[in-house]
Amino acid sequence: MSADVRILAAEPGCHLFGDNGCGFSAPTTGMFFPTPWYENIPGSAGIDLHLLLLLVAVGATLLLWSWFSKKLSLVPGRRQGIGEMLILFIRDQIARPTMGAKGDKFLPLLTTLFTFILLMNFTGLIPGMLPVNSNLAFPAMLAVFVYVLTLVIGMRNQGGWGYIRNQIFPAGMPKPIYVLVTPIEILSVFVIRPVTHALRLFATMFAGSLLLAVFAYGGWYMLNLGAPAALAAASAVFSGAALIGYIVFFVFEIVIMLVQAFIFTLLAGLYLNDSLEAAH
């Protein structure tokens, strides 16, 4: 059961040039709140499609990595080569640029984050499904995880107050400037950072799937082969244009999913770097 199908089913037979006179109802944020299968949980929407898709993402991540890591040999085959390429990509594009050689220690974490987030996004590519990260709870969970991790590692490496001091009093500034800078830094590092970290991923996934849904719904709405011949032809042309738009944005969406997974992981690397040593 998918969100699209349910919503389409809400207004059956409503098409362009239709005789029942109904207009196009664009997909709303409602599509991100699928009917829960079990809802008797206080303070929660209950068990719904998002959790099933989360399960799919977890399964896909585990399968992918068990596939990458089975029967490893010094002379890698194509399968092992892809896994290694992924790790080396994370190392050379994220861990090393953000943290230097110390970043190698965080390579398993960053690789896990990247693959997991990517596959959580990719559930949106299944027709009628949503990216797991289009529900704020999941990006928030990931951002909180990274946030707590940076605090713990930072305080372990630089001392409790040391880490906070290094974060809110950037070195090398004239003393009076701190009056201005320190509140900004406090807000920036301890509030804005984790919030934007989560919101960026959520918003892109949310907007992306909404956009795809508009093209899908619009294309379906405009297709009315039951109308008089000329109108039916026009509806087919409109619908075809919507289909092309859908395909283009589908490909675009794949790129966005990749980029967002990459950015989330890159930012995690940057934040972790602040925990390793005092900012200069």
Added chain:
Amino acid sequence: MLLELAADDNILRIDWVKFTFGAIALAVVWFFVGRKAVPKVMAVLDERHDAIEGGIERAKRAEAEAEEIRQQYREKLEEAHREYAQELEKAKEQRAAIIAEAREEAQAEASRILEAAKAQIEADRQQAMAQLRGEVGALATDLAGRIVGETLTDTAAQTRVVDRFLQELEQDGNVQRAEVR
């Protein structure tokens, strides 16, 4: 129904159930991927890195070893050449010495033989002289006897006797000379 839901639901609301399940999911993924699979692949990467580095190291070592052996070989070859030249020099000297010695010996031998021959000749000559002297005496006596024995009336006969004697003498002398020689 849909519009109602949209009005009720705030997209920025963080659902604690989803948050919790998400955290559990991350923990599971972290355990199997971050702790197990990725380190396993990384270990192989490191191992291969080491193997390649080790291979280069080994190749360098082997090269150095080969260079050393070649150097040793070259030195040995040079030494052999030097020894050979020395031996050749020595052999030449020896040859010259042997030749000189042999020549000396041969000369000594030759002069010894020459001396012996000279002595022999001298001895033979002495012997011949002694014999000749005796025989000449005997012949003279013989001749005198004959001259005395014959009647010396006939001058012609006298002349014949002398001629015969001289002839005999000549013959004997030839024989004697031949012996001496």
